[in-house]
Amino acid sequence: MITLRDIGMVYENGFQALQATNLEFEAGSFNVLLGRSGAGKSTLLRCINLLNQPTSGVIEIKGLGMVNKDRTVQRKHRTNTAMIFQQHQLISRHSALKNVLMGRLGHYHPLRTIMPFTHADKSLALECLDRVGLIEKALERIDNLSGGQQQRVGIARGLAQQPGILLADEPVASLDPATSNQVLSLLHNICKEDNLTAIVSLHQVELAQNYADRIVGLADGRVVFDGSADDLKAVNIDSIYSSEHPSKESGIVAAAIEQGGEIAVTPSL
Ligand code: ADP
Ligand code: MG
Numbered sequence: 639m640i641t642l643r644d645i646g647m648v649y650e651n652g653f654q655a656l657q658a659t660n661l662e663f664e665a666g667s668f669n670v671l672l673g674r675s676g677a678g679k680s681t682l683l684r685c686i687n688l689l690n691q692p693t694s695g696v697i698e699i700k701g702l703g704m705v706n707k708d709r710t711v712q713r714k715h716r717t718n719t720a721m722i723f724q725q726h727q728l729i730s731r732h733s734a735l736k737n738v739l740m741g742r743l744g745h746y747h748p749l750r751t752i753m754p755f756t757h758a759d760k761s762l763a764l765e766c767l768d769r770v771g772l773i774e775k776a777l778e779r780i781d782n783l784s785g786g787q788q789q790r791v792g793i794a795r796g797l798a799q800q801p802g803i804l805l806a807d808e809p810v811a812s813l814d815p816a817t818s819n820q821v822l823s824l825l826h827n828i829c830k831e832d833n834l835t836a837i838v839s840l841h842q843v844e845l846a847q848n849y850a851d852r853i854v855g856l857a858d859g860r861v862v863f864d865g866s867a868d869d870l871k872a873v874n875i876d877s878i879y880s881s882e883h884p885s886k887e888s889g890i891v892a893a894a895i896e897q898g899g900e901i902a903v904t905p906s907l
Pocket of ligand 1: 649650651653655673675676677678679680681682821
């Protein structure tokens with residue numbers, strides 16, 4: 639269980655990207671953050687894994703304690719929290735296997751980076767590549783893989799970390815719709831198999847509705863919706879995608895949802 643109490647973020651330039659936010663994420667749940675560009679999705683995710691130190695509030699992880707207040711548990715929290723990025727942040731000249739092994743680094747002293755990995759690490763990395771369907775590509779350089787394959791390596795690297803929490807920041811935003819669906823389906827299945835607590839930001843409403851146990855809608859650094867996919871009605875989608883700077887697409891999306899039609903627009907862009 640992840641509990642956020644009054645978590646807020648003011649950047650160094652004085653901009654408040656996240657208002658005091660209170661949320662709880664159940665262990666093993668698959669949560670989606672929805673919101674237009676600039677809503678605060680990345681800020682919230684980066685606060686949760688402490689890439690950004692929240693400027694107010696407390697993050698409590700069951701079993702660890704208040705991770706942003708107690709330095710001794712920060713490292714454990716980081717090791718327990720895998721992060722998947724939109725641009726996957728792999729090293730393109732290295733093999734898939736070597737990139738997946740990087741997921742093991744958090745478990746070792748920093749000097750480990752200049753030492754060889756153990757046999758157990760390599761077996762685990764290969765097992766993770768197998769789970770994402772890429773065992774045959776283990777020795778292939780990242781820049782020889784497709785976008786969808788690269789993101790699957792990113793997932794395997796996260797799994798090699800053996801986390802309890804998985805955060806993913808627009809993991810499918812760079813992929814075409816069919817590949818997005820495949821990659822998100824894979825990510826969802828793995829999180830469920832391993833009982834990971836997942837928080838995934840997306841900008842596609844329909845993907846959120848397909849996979850989320852719960853959807854948290856953000857607009858202008860505030861939670862404007864919190865409920866199940868079934869609870870998400872056109873009016874909620876409008877409140878997520880309308881803001882101080884209203885998006886002209888939001889009405890179209892709401893209308894498409896209400897009519898049960900396909901949504902062709904990507905509202906947050
Ligand atoms: P999202 O991921 O939903 O697109 P972000 O969390 O990246 O939104 O950004 C939320 C707001 O915070 C935006 O207005 C963005 O410009 C601003 N912001 C993000 N990072 C910084 C930063 N390092 N310094 C100042 N403002 C930032
Ligand atoms: Mg973002």
